Amino acid sequence: MMDEELILLNPGPACTSQRVKDALLRGDLCHREPEFTDLLFRIREALPRCLNLGGTHEAILVTGSGTAAMEMAVISSVREGRGVLVVNNGVYGDRMIKIARSHGITVHEVRSDWTVPADPEAVRRALAEHDDVDAVVCVHHETTTGLINPIKEIGEVVAGSGALFVIDAISGTAIEDQDLAEVRVDVVCGTANKGLHGLPGMAFILCSPASIARVQEVPERSLYLNAASYLKSDVPFTPAVQVCYALDEAIEEFEAQGGFAARTKLYRERAALVRGQFERLGLKILVDERFRSNTVTMLHLPDGVTYQSLHDELKKRGYVVYAGQGQLSNDFFRICTMGEIPWHRLEQLERALGESIEAARG
Ligand SMILES: Cc1ncc(COP(=O)(O)O)c(C=O)c1O
Known part of the structure; x- marks a missing residue:
């Protein structure tokens, strides 16, 4: 029996602090009361700052x-009759395509290998080829492999094309977004x-003035997920009030710890620590060093070790790791250093991993 908490090394939901967990107990609150409006506006105002986006974007929160x-x-x-260009090199790019198709939106795709960052020139060519593109969509950190896409360069290609640039920063939020302030992005x-260390249940999009204007021109494709409804009424549907409490607390904690600069530095230090361990243990990383994120590392399974046996041995030693997805599920596993993780538990990972590999081979 372990005497320390289980450490989640999966890419979210991530471990949270006691303070964030305790926030769930702030009490019952009706979302139509001014106290909830204050809470919501505090979070909406803080989010662009937490992502280093400056004051140009407006936040919409959705449960x-x-x-x-x-x-x-x-x-x-x-807009009606227009299309989306999806820059796709992983499971979440694929998901963007599925989403668009499920709403009958025309999809164009710029596809690259899962281990290769998207090519901004390919995006330029696709925009020249298709004159109906209303939005270019790209995943910043492809959690599938731990790969970073060049969103700054792609944003420059998209700017001036008339299309909005939409990025999925879900697993990079406040972790990888060092360059978001410089990216010409419309929707984040x-x-x-994940990187904000709150609890699961609340998501958000941050919208530029151009995207706020666009929202008014699109048809209502969904009752629940129509951004225009959230701009008209702050909470058109019952929100997860207690999860908002936890996010509010997580943001306060984030700012008290030094905000964006401190959080991203922590993630860089964690990545250096665990990747040193992987190297000493002889574990091979899939993605080239130049393109790696600061959280997810996609590792080859050692010879003679299955994912399930390694997972189970590591769990006995206090760590939850994550399987590869899709075509990578048989030969790879992922370790993600996201969330509130005490430094000493990351230092102890090397021993746990070494012992687990031996036991899994056994
Ligand atoms: C890059 C990226 N996009 C989207 C998602 C989907 O998020 P959820 O599972 O919370 O719906 C994830 C989840 O890990 C992700 O990593």
Whole structure:
């Protein structure tokens, strides 16, 4: 029996602090009362700052998982009879395509290998080829492999084309977004329970003035996920009030710890620590060093070790790791250093991982 808490090394939901967990108990509150409006506006005002976006974007909060934010962003950016260009090199790019198709939106795709960052020139060519593109969509950090896409360069290609640039920053929020302030981005999708260290249940999109204007021109494709409804009324549907409390607390904690600069530095330090361990243990990383994120590392399973046996051995030692997705599920596993994780538990990971690999081979 372990005497320390189980550490989640999956890419969200992430471990949270006691303070954030305790916030769930702030008490009952009707979302039509001024206290909730204050809470909501505090969060909406803080989110662009937490992502280093400056004051140009407006936040819309929606109760749901990250996919709700993706779906809201796509369907609220494309006018009737127009299409979306999806920059796709992973499971979440695929999901963007599924979302658009499920709403009957025309999809064009710029596809690249899962281990290769998207090519801005390919996006330029696709925009020249298709004159109906209302939004270009790209995943910033592809959680599938731990790969970072060049959103700054793609944003420059999209700017001036008349299309909105939409990014899924869900697993990079306040972790990887070092360059968001410089990116010409119209819609940013995020969630409470990854780099912000809140609890699952609230997602958001951050919208530029151009995207706010676009929202008014698109058809209502969904009753629940129509961004225009959230601009008209702050809470058109019952929100997860207690999860908002937790997000509010997580944001306060984030700012008290030094905000965006401190959080992203922490993630860089964690990545360096665990990747040193992987190297000493002889574990091979799929993605080239130049393109790696600061959280997810996609590792080859050692010879003679199955994912399930490694997972179970590590769990006995206090850590939850994550399987590969899709075509990578048999030969790879992922370790993600997201959430409130005591430093000493990350230091102890090397021993746990070494012992688990031996035991799993056994
Ligand atoms: C990049 C990215 N986009 C979207 C999602 C979907 O989020 P959710 O599972 O909260 O719907 C995830 C989840 O891990 C993600 O990593």
